[in-house]
Structures are given as C-alpha cells and as structure tokens.
Amino acid sequence: MGIEIYNTLTRKKEPFVPIEEGKVKMYVCGPTVYNYIHIGNARPVIVYDTVRNYLEYKGFDVNYVSNFTDVDDKIIKTANELGEEVGELTERFIGAYFADIEALGCRHADEHPRVTEHIDDIIAFITVLIDKGYAYESEGDVYYRTRKFDGYGKLSHQSIDELKVGARIHPGEKKDDALDFTLWKSAKPGEISWDSPWGKGRPGWHIECSVMAREVLGDTIDIHAGGQDLTFPHHENEIAQSEAHNDKTFANYWMHNGYINIDNEKMSKSLGNFVLVNDIRKKVDPEVLRFFMLSVHYRNPINFSEELIESAANGLDRLRTAFRNVSHRLETTADNGDQTDIWLYKIGKARKAFEEAMDDDFNTANAISVLFDLARLSNTYLNEKNTERAVLEAFRGTLPELAGVLGLRLGDAQAEFPSEDIEALIEEREQARKNRDFARADEIRDELLDQGIVLEDTRQGVRWKRG
C-alpha cells in the first residue's frame, strides 16, 4: 500500500505517484512577512512539515520549497507606518518566522525563495504571457486575461460565469474584464519599485509563486500546498499563469489545510482575533501546540481554546512518560525476559498501523492514536516481571522514531541531572524508607515537591521529574 493524497483538483483521494521515482517536488505557499505569524499561519507550516517528514520516512527524496512574499501592499503600508525600510521590515519578520517555526519543531525548507530576488524572472514570465496573448498592459499595470485560459476555475470548481455573478470583484477601470487580475502593478511615487518594460512597478501577488516554483522546481511539481483560503483565487490564478506559460500541468496534487477557529470563528488578521505564535509559545510548550494541531486531521477545522490545549498537554505527557519509563528501565535491566518474539511482533504491528494511518492522506489523528497504543503496550510490558533488552530497545527506538515523524521529540534530549543536594535528599529518603521512618520520607518528598520535583518509586529504584 502506498500513500494516498486528497487532491483538491479532483476532490478525491488519489494514489501518490511522483513525477520522478523516489523524488518529490513540493511547494508550500509561505508567509507575507510584515508581522509575526499567528497560529493559523502555523498550521500549514506544521502540517506540511509533517507531510515532508513522512515522505522522507517512506524513502522519498523531498525537495521542499516555501517562499517569502517580501513585497506587497501590506508590507509597504506597515513599513510606512513604522518608518522603516521595506527590506528592514521583511528581514526582521523573516527572522521572527524562523524562530517561531523552529520552536514548533519545523525544519527550514530546502529553499526559501523571495519575491525581491526574482523580479527579473517575474518580468520575463509576464512578458511571455503578454506575447502569448494571456496578458495585456494597461497604463503601467499588467493584467491576466482570465477568460482566455480554458481551465480557469478547475481547482476551486467554479465556472467563470458563476464567479461573475459573485460580483464582489472590483470592476477596475483599467481592466478589460472584471475577472482579470494583476500581474504587475505600477508604483505610486515614493514606493519601492523595479524597472520593467511597463514602467516602474512591482509584481502582483499571484505571479510570484508561479515564477518561483518554476525557477526552483521546474514546470511541473508534485505537490502544491497551502491553506484552504488560497484555493481561490491564489492557486487558481497560479494555475492559469503557469499552465498558460509552460503549456504543462502545473502541479499534480493540490493539498489544502483547514482553518483554526477561535470560539468557532475563523481566526484571521483582518478579524483581529488571532493568537501570535511568538506570544503563545512563551506560555504554552510549543511542542504541545504541534501535538494539538496534529491531533485533528489536517483538512478539518480546529477550534482553539485553553482547555483544549491543556487536554493536549496531558495527552502528550502520557507519551513522554511512556518514553521515560522505558528509557529508565533500560538503564537497569539485564536480559531475562521470554516471549520476546510476541512483543516484537506487537511493536511491528503498531508501526504498520502508524504507516497505514499516514498513508491514508496523512491521518495524523489516527497516527497519534497508534502512538498511544504503543505507549500503553510499552507500559504494560514494563509491568512484566521479566523484561528483555531487545524488546525494551525496540520500544525505546520505535516510540520516538514514529513520534519524530510527527515532529514530536518526546523530550529525549532533556536529560537532566539532579543537583547534589537533591541527590542527597533522595538518598536520605531512601534510607528513611528502609528504616520505615515514613514520616521523614514523606517530609523529604514534600520538600522536593515544593521545589517542583516529583518522585516516582519504581521497582528499579527512585526516579524524579520536574512536575
């Protein structure tokens, strides 16, 4: 069984077949950098980072590209308001973006192309569109002739006529048709601009992705992804531009993730009800945030609230504890178990279940439930009188490996050593317990608890953790 991906283009799950065997070209629409990202912006970053991880887990060589939109109206407006150069502003928020996504356990893309570094390519691309009759210049602007492109609407499944009825589209005196959209926008005095055959100006929004995807990945890519709201018009327009220019299919698979809601309302910058990653990650363990987002299938909406985050935190703790439990046991156990095969078989079965879940359009919710099954299995095994290193090592290896595909670290890098006085107290308590001086033992335990240290007495000795 291979991977199946829900393709917005066909509205069906389809077996994933890459253009080139063993390789995946993936383009994810990135942020417009004029502010910190909010958790709604973070969802696609986390989701597609996970998709990338899983594709790599399955042995694909993934070329993952995500752009920065580093010039547009909102950026110019914000820069003006702050009295800052456009370049300074975008540089600052690109840095903030990386800091945020790193905290969320997301890797950088293989390439992060920026609009301002591809102006020449964009101009050349637009020129071809004009030559082919798909675009026209009008008073310094260049527009795409939407009706000229036959497949327009195939992604969002809208017909051109229905779109016209929608009629919230601005007429625009310079356009031949209300449906036409901007490829090149002439500059107002004082605005950042580049020279072009049509005068000073800057690229429209949609053109950048068509151009950069092609420059970095080629005419046809395997997976193009982004938030649901990009389906129309952004991705629809990208298809129109790219396929008119390249005469080839632009992307084989289109993936779109659902929104994050707050109190069942869409979170968005325009509504003002957003939560910045930069703020929330100071209060909430960012790994919990990631776990929370992956606990729902990526195409479904997620409602965000403190209660749900807390519940997610407790769930993730369970996984971390299971990992700690098996790690701890491994430090003290010699080979003395039997029935090794049956346990190794169960672990293998869990791995299979994990893969089945992820193969099915990256069903991380089910994949996580497999992680919980594995955690319970592992804890159950630890309750056996005799344990075998081979089995313990299988648990100790499999649990973080699969969690790692989801970008969860299970805290294995956090090995922490107790300070000497803590160690002394723990030792003193052990003595007290041996002498059945439980009053003193409990006193010490409470004392440590005050310091945020929780003791756990296992068969293999005392263990502690931060509570």
Place this chain on the structure above:
RNA sequence: GGCGGCAUAGCCAAGCGGUAAGGCCAGGGACUGCAACUCCCUUACCACCGGUUCGAGUCCGGUUGCCGCCUCCA
C-alpha cells in the same frame, strides 16, 4: 445567488457498508508504607425524517443547525 465542508460519549476526535479507534476529564479496582508512575474496569439509541441494502455514523433524498470560499487572508 454559485461552490464546498461539518453535525459521533461531559470535552476533543477517528471512522468511507458488516454489530462504534484513541485521548482528556470523572468514578471504581490493582500496584504502593502512603503517594507518584503504570495497569485493569465503567460511560454513545452516531442532529432529525424517509429510502437503498441481508446489513448504514458510513450510500441516496429531504429537514434543521453551524462553518468556509466566491474580496487581502494559512
């Protein structure tokens, strides 16, 4: 007006025709000197009404209620 999505236990959430995964919370039990950790047990007439089928959260039709896109937006 056009296109689309959703409605499953107190909460979250899988499920894609064969007698309802998983997590959180709660209650009970085991383990423990007591705890902690862990394990076991307990809780669903799947929004409503029709239909198809031997059999339907699961397919079809309808009703109700939410939500999204059609405008910058992840």
